[in-house]
Amino acid sequence: xxxxxxxxxxxxxxxxxxLTVPECDFSVLVRDDWSIKERIERxxxxxxxxxxxxxxxxxxxWMDRLAEVLNTRGARNLLIPKQHEIGRALxxxxxxxxxxxxxxxxxxxxxQAHLFNEVDASITSTRGGIAETGSLILWPNDDEPRLMSLVxxxxxAVLRASELYTTFHExxxxxxxxxxxxxxxxxxxxxxxxxxxxxxxxxxVHGPKExxxxxxx
Amino acid sequence: xxxxxxxxxxxxxxxxxxPRAQAAIHNPKIRKNFRSAMDGLMSKRKTAFEGWDLETLRxxxxxVRLRALANLPDLLEQLEKxxxxxxxxxxxxVDGDEACRIVRDICKARDAKTVIKGKSMVSEEMExxxxxxEQGIEALESDLGEYIVQLADETPSHIIMPAIHKNTGEISxxxxxxxxTDLSNDVEYLTASARLQLREKFMNADVGxxxxxxxxxxTGTLCLVENEGNGRMTTTVPKCHIAVTGIEKVxxxxxxxxxxxxxxxxxxxxxxxxxxxxxxxxxxxxEELDGPEEVxxxxxxxGRSSIYxxxxxxxxxxxxRCGACMNHCxxxxxxxxxAYGTTYPxxxxxxxxxxxxxxxxxRHLPSASSLCGACGEVCPVKIPIPDLLVxxxxxxxxGDKLHPAxxxxxxxxxxxxxxMIWKGWAWMHASxxxxxxxxxxxxxxxxxxxxxAGAWTDYRTAPKLAAKTLHQRMKERGQ
Ligand code: SF4
Numbered sequence: 001x002x003x004x005x006x007x008x009x010x011x012x013x014x015x016x017x018x019l020t021v022p023e024c025d026f027s028v029l030v031r032d033d034w035s036i037k038e039r040i041e042r043x044x045x046x047x048x049x050x051x052x053x054x055x056x057x058x059x060x061x062w063m064d065r066l067a068e069v070l071n072t073r074g075a076r077n078l079l080i081p082k083q084h085e086i087g088r089a090l091x092x093x094x095x096x097x098x099x100x101x102x103x104x105x106x107x108x109x110x111x112q113a114h115l116f117n118e119v120d121a122s123i124t125s126t127r128g129g130i131a132e133t134g135s136l137i138l139w140p141n142d143d144e145p146r147l148m149s150l151v152x153x154x155x156x157a158v159l160r161a162s163e164l165y166t167t168f169h170e171x172x173x174x175x176x177x178x179x180x181x182x183x184x185x186x187x188x189x190x191x192x193x194x195x196x197x198x199x200x201x202x203x204x205v206h207g208p209k210e211x212x213x214x215x216x217x
Numbered sequence: 218x219x220x221x222x223x224x225x226x227x228x229x230x231x232x233x234x235x236p237r238a239q240a241a242i243h244n245p246k247i248r249k250n251f252r253s254a255m256d257g258l259m260s261k262r263k264t265a266f267e268g269w270d271l272e273t274l275r276x277x278x279x280x281v282r283l284r285a286l287a288n289l290p291d292l293l294e295q296l297e298k299x300x301x302x303x304x305x306x307x308x309x310x311v312d313g314d315e316a317c318r319i320v321r322d323i324c325k326a327r328d329a330k331t332v333i334k335g336k337s338m339v340s341e342e343m344e345x346x347x348x349x350x351e352q353g354i355e356a357l358e359s360d361l362g363e364y365i366v367q368l369a370d371e372t373p374s375h376i377i378m379p380a381i382h383k384n385t386g387e388i389s390x391x392x393x394x395x396x397x398t399d400l401s402n403d404v405e406y407l408t409a410s411a412r413l414q415l416r417e418k419f420m421n422a423d424v425g426x427x428x429x430x431x432x433x434x435x436t437g438t439l440c441l442v443e444n445e446g447n448g449r450m451t452t453t454v455p456k457c458h459i460a461v462t463g464i465e466k467v468x469x470x471x472x473x474x475x476x477x478x479x480x481x482x483x484x485x486x487x488x489x490x491x492x493x494x495x496x497x498x499x500x501x502x503x504e505e506l507d508g509p510e511e512v513x514x515x516x517x518x519x520g521r522s523s524i525y526x527x528x529x530x531x532x533x534x535x536x537x538r539c540g541a542c543m544n545h546c547x548x549x550x551x552x553x554x555x556a557y558g559t560t561y562p563x564x565x566x567x568x569x570x571x572x573x574x575x576x577x578x579x580r581h582l583p584s585a586s587s588l589c590g591a592c593g594e595v596c597p598v599k600i601p602i603p604d605l606l607v608x609x610x611x612x613x614x615x616g617d618k619l620h621p622a623x624x625x626x627x628x629x630x631x632x633x634x635x636x637m638i639w640k641g642w643a644w645m646h647a648s649x650x651x652x653x654x655x656x657x658x659x660x661x662x663x664x665x666x667x668x669x670a671g672a673w674t675d676y677r678t679a680p681k682l683a684a685k686t687l688h689q690r691m692k693e694r695g696q
Binding site (some may be wrong): 002003004006007008010011012014015016018019020021023024025026029046050051087098104105106107108112113116121132134135141142145147148150153167168169172173177178180181182183184185186187188189190191192193194195196197198200202204205206207 | 310478503508
């Protein structure tokens with residue numbers, strides 16, 4: 001008998017007999033509907049409490065804010081999406097206060113060392129955020145691959161305030177995750193961190209040292 | 218030759234709980250490290266649950282886990298089907314040795330020389346690192362705490378914070394000796410140098426091995442909780458990702474995950490959520506530019522299906538490995554994780570390890586508790602840990618062959634003296650006449666009472682019996 005069958009058979013022929021299935025009432029996860037303003041405040045408070053930054057922007061000036069953020073950090077380049085409107089807008093703007101713009105349009109194998117060693121910052125879109133925990137929802141794809149939000153030391157994420165959900169529970173239901181998930185989905189709630197050395201927090205241990213949210217209201 | 222014989226492993230002798238606990242108690246540094254860390258974690262947990270109806274949330278957590286366990290075989294099949302559709306290959310292992318061999322075979326088929334690992338307690342349980350090394354495959358831990366513990370050739374002392382028993386000075390010395398990092402007390406500097414060393418390793422590793430926090434049957438999704446990003450690196454950068462997990466980790470849907478996630482991170486470290494919640498549902502698609510080409514899931518039984526047979530012990534399988542029971546355990550806080558000598562230390566280890574290694578090996582574990590009940594009160598999925606400890610204590614001394622043993626090594630701690638005393642106690646209490654006679658005689662002859670009572674009186678004065686029994690006094694008061 002295969003190990004699979006052995007295990008399944010043992011579980012099926014349980015000596016204690018059939019187990020009763022309890023009711024699961026998820027209503028405790030449903031929070032009162034927070035207004036947009038409350039969601040924004042909560043999101044900001046949560047993400048700042050874990051060393052993230054939120055910059056309030058409008059459709060017209062987010063690029064100015066981005067340029068500032070990159071310049072104060074001395075970023076030499078910025079990895080941008082190729083298709084997404086964020087990437088297009090940046091390329092079309094032709095601004096001279098932005099660093100060199102890079103596009104992730106080749107398989108990682110052909111430029112891994114460069115991505116790991118030379119890229120200073122990246123900008124990605126999000127599929128919304130979660131106010132209660134201060135989380136960004138990302139579904140990486142071929143336009144914004146998985147490593148874009150992980151390898152560069154500074155990750156900048158664009159979030160529309162109108163896409164802020166109250167809880168994770170609400171977000172996954174509103175976006176109908178049960179219907180199918182992408183190869184990789186992420187909740188990101190701050191920069192990479194560790195407290196493994198004597199409970200002392202240190203940032204950027206493997207992923208970005210900084211997480212910057214441009215919140216478009 | 219049995220393949221198991223290849224696996225010599227690296228066991229600390231679990232039976233040596235008492236001497237190790239003694240050593241730890243007399244080591245002020247260990248006590249201080251654990252004390253301050255656990256105090257911090259306890260208060261952070263409390264704050265993180267503010268504004269939540271914690272009792273109702275814990276009820277939901279318990280029900281979600283119970284529901285999953287009630288449908289376990291069906292869910293495992295559904296998970297397998299969905300993962301397979303998504304392009305993830307599923308393997309089944311009856312025990313840790315078989316799981317190790319599955320990982321080895323995948324590595325060999327890819328001609329892999331190096332494996333980078335994200336944190337996985339199941340792989341600790343399997344002793345995968347040592348096994349792979351024996352097979353000529355380098356296995357490197359990438360979680361900073363695990364990396365430190367591995368450099369020191371030790372085992373984790375806490376399931377969430379593996380290197381909590383070490384302080385900065387020791388870690389700096391270790392990194393200096395093993396990797397040439399400059400000596401420093403600057404945690405940022407030490408972390409940054411580990412980042413550099415490990416990035417090199419991520420780029421060159423052939424295979425990434427990770428654990429799984431929740432496996433979702435409905436969508437075929439493997440969920441991983443972490444703060445560092447090493448888990449994402451491990452599951453994204455190498456061409457092949459192997460996830461290993463216990464068979465109990467499967468849940469029906471993402472909705473269940475939302476409940477358990479809300480409980481897990483708050484209970485574990487007092488975080489509302491971890492930095493990364495990584496949900497993997499397939500290998501890299503043709504049009505994608507990164508991610509592993511191959512993803513495998515190894516479902517490990519290793520004693521879990523035996524626990525599953527018993528209504529009471531089954532509760533152990535609800536565990537979501539948050540570590541809150543350790544953080545709140547007065548014994549754990551004083552002796553530290555290594556005293557237990559087991560993969561899972563603390564209260565959860567006490568109820569889990571006897572099943573995984575047998576009561577003959579783990580017989581001291583259920584007794585290493587004051588039964589204060591703190592663990593049961595904080596457990597996010599309401600596992601009645603104290604009740605289970607009592608049950609395992611019984612099994613460990615119980616030689617009654619009429620009741621078939623549920624736990625391997627049942628009766629291993631049996632001392633005829635202890636069993637006889639309890640038998641006598643039961644007999645005396647079952648009859649009022651004998652009880653009166655017995656307690657009366659004990660009071661009368663109390664001068665004969667020994668002033669030493671084994672290890673109990675090493676640090677305490679022996680209790681003295683009263684001159685009169687409670688019953689006699691009540692009688693005198695006319696009540
Ligand atoms: S037994 Fe409960 S408290 Fe302990 S690790 Fe498991 S889930 Fe957490």
